[in-house]
Amino acid sequence: MKLRNLIVMILAAGLLVGCGKDFKKSPLDNIIRDMPAGEVFSIILHDIDVQGNFSSTYYHQYEIIKGSSPETFDSEITDWNEVSEQEFNRYINDMGMEIAARDSTGQLTKKVAPPGYNNYVGNPKYGRWENRGGSSFWAFYGQYAFLSSMFRMATYPVRRDYYSDWRGSGRQTYYGPGGSYYGSGSGYNRSRNPSSNWNSKSSSFKSRVQQRASRSSGRSGRSSSSRSRGGGSGK
Numbered sequence: 001m002k003l004r005n006l007i008v009m010i011l012a013a014g015l016l017v018g019c020g021k022d023f024k025k026s027p028l029d030n031i032i033r034d035m036p037a038g039e040v041f042s043i044i045l046h047d048i049d050v051q052g053n054f055s056s057t058y059y060h061q062y063e064i065i066k067g068s069s070p071e072t073f074d075s076e077i078t079d080w081n082e083v084s085e086q087e088f089n090r091y092i093n094d095m096g097m098e099i100a101a102r103d104s105t106g107q108l109t110k111k112v113a114p115p116g117y118n119n120y121v122g123n124p125k126y127g128r129w130e131n132r133g134g135s136s137f138w139a140f141y142g143q144y145a146f147l148s149s150m151f152r153m154a155t156y157p158v159r160r161d162y163y164s165d166w167r168g169s170g171r172q173t174y175y176g177p178g179g180s181y182y183g184s185g186s187g188y189n190r191s192r193n194p195s196s197n198w199n200s201k202s203s204s205f206k207s208r209v210q211q212r213a214s215r216s217s218g219r220s221g222r223s224s225s226s227r228s229r230g231g232g233s234g235k
Contacts, residue, residue: 027081058088096189
């Protein structure tokens with residue numbers, strides 16, 4: 001009996017060591033941990049990249065929009081952060097999307113959402129719905145014009161029905177009307193970061209990476225959102 005227990009312990013230890021070789025602490029979690037207590041923020045997935053031919057290394061770059069006071073916001077682009085293949089695959093379709101946010105009540109969410117939807121759009125503290133041409137659009141108050149600029153709402157306005165669809169999307173990631181208004185392959189994302197490393201990759205390279213991500217998601221038993229999406233016009 002004692003010998004069998006010893007063998008089990010040795011095998012378990014070996015398994016933990018083997019798993020530890022590929023474990024990478026999420027840089028997103030580190031950024032959230034280091035944010036000042038009580039500060040409102042949104043973290044956008046700014047860019048992604050894959051380096052290496054035979055052995056790939058995966059990277060994320062983030063844009064952090066934060067408010068140090070109720071009417072003072074700023075934005076910063078982080079350095080490149082190495083991430084695990086699993087984390088890269090998880091967010092491969094989400095460039096330009098909000099992947100973490102904390103509101104003025106201190107509530108943190110890591111639900112992927114269109115930029116600004118978790119904290120600001122629909123929040124009467126920051127703006128209101130305005131009727132234009134028979135449709136309702138979100139408009140920030142003048143003191144929050146910075147947010148409107150950061151979220152590119154002059155070119156890609158947020159209609160109230162988009163926001164309602166997002167709120168009703170449940171656990172599914174919402175990419176806007178037609179599934180192409182936001183996200184990695186959208187016109188919105190290309191316009192907000194025209195010098196993106198990922199967008200400069202060839203279509204064949206990106207297709208291979210996306211296919212691997214789809215296969216990996218399938219093996220893990222999670223439903224994959226790695227589908228090809230065309231760019232929305234945003235008009």
